[in-house]
Amino acid sequence: MNSSPSLKGQAALVTGADSGIGKGVALALAHAGASVVINFAHNHDAAEETVNEIKAAGGMAFAYQADVSHEEEVQAMFAEMFKQYGTIDILVNNAGLQKDSKFVDMTLDQWNTVISINLTGQFLCSREAAREFIRRGVVEDRSRAAGKIICMSSVHEVIPWAGHVNYAASKGGISMFMKSIAQELAPHKIRVVGIGPGAIQTPINKAAWDTPEALDKLLTLIPYNRIGKPEDIGKLAAWLVSDDADYITGTTIFMDGGMTLYPGFADNG
Numbered sequence: 001m002n003s004s005p006s007l008k009g010q011a012a013l014v015t016g017a018d019s020g021i022g023k024g025v026a027l028a029l030a031h032a033g034a035s036v037v038i039n040f041a042h043n044h045d046a047a048e049e050t051v052n053e054i055k056a057a058g059g060m061a062f063a064y065q066a067d068v069s070h071e072e073e074v075q076a077m078f079a080e081m082f083k084q085y086g087t088i089d090i091l092v093n094n095a096g097l098q099k100d101s102k103f104v105d106m107t108l109d110q111w112n113t114v115i116s117i118n119l120t121g122q123f124l125c126s127r128e129a130a131r132e133f134i135r136r137g138v139v140e141d142r143s144r145a146a147g148k149i150i151c152m153s154s155v156h157e158v159i160p161w162a163g164h165v166n167y168a169a170s171k172g173g174i175s176m177f178m179k180s181i182a183q184e185l186a187p188h189k190i191r192v193v194g195i196g197p198g199a200i201q202t203p204i205n206k207a208a209w210d211t212p213e214a215l216d217k218l219l220t221l222i223p224y225n226r227i228g229k230p231e232d233i234g235k236l237a238a239w240l241v242s243d244d245a246d247y248i249t250g251t252t253i254f255m256d257g258g259m260t261l262y263p264g265f266a267d268n269g
């Protein structure tokens with residue numbers, strides 16, 4: 001399976017890897033030679049399916065259930081990863097969800113759930129990974145960096161989103177979280193990079209693409225005129241954590257078919 005074995009011998013953890021973008025990223029990292037922990041929240045069968053796909057292609061993976069917003073569960077997951085793979089080289093903070101509501105009707109529970117999973121989850125996982133990267137340092141024949149962290153953000157890191165203020169606030173928060181830890185960790189040879197997907201066809205936004213009318217409406221927001229696929233993001237993530245991208249840290253790469261180009265202005269505003 002290693003047609004591009006740039007991640008050979010590296011251990012990766014992808015949160016929320018039983019579905020959508022996380023699954024696409026896990027498959028791409030495994031394809032590039034990494035051993036991958038498939039973290040999931042609830043759907044054990046889907047996680048095992050991802051593991052089986054990786055193994056069938058000759059790769060290494062195991063599934064682990066943990067809620068990324070719970071400190072003890074995150075720490076237990078890293079302990080199991082270190083037991084099985086010895087260390088971590090790549091963390092992909094991907095787990096995320098939406099709890100949509102008009103702002104004035106939003107409950108504290110809807111706010112807290114989204115911030116805890118989308119933002120605090122990235123803090124908890126990144127801290128555990130960074131501790132291990134610093135303890136272990138660079139391993140010359142594996143990678144030029146001591147470790148790589150990807151923070152899955154969104155175009156809503158920069159595009160405001162009425163009716164989704166908890167989600168947009170979590171993604172705006174991820175931007176500053178990513179940049180601040182990139183600055184702090186760079187002297188340790190740790191790279192931290194954000195990915196800002198536009199509309200990617202996954203269960204999180206099914207209502208936006210599962211009828212022709214909904215898809216037509218969505219495409220008015222995408223100058224490149226197609227919805228993205230998890231494989232698009234998977235290939236980007238695999239490149240960003242490879243040594244080919246060794247000089248990239250502290251920035252978000254938007255992969256959005258032009259969604260951040262203010263498409264409403266395309267016909268002269």
Ligand code: NAD
Binds near residue numbers: 018022041068199204
């Ligand atoms: P998805 O619903 O297919 O996947 C979400 C994943 O998050 C699932 O694997 C789920 O198990 C996991 N998850 C949810 N709560 C969790 C928890 N408490 N602990 C651990 N895992 C948990 O959605 P997706 O579109 O693949 O979303 C993945 C990431 O990409 C999210 O952070 C999302 O905000 C981001 N994103 C998606 C799009 C898009 O258009 N699909 C666009 C921009 C950003």
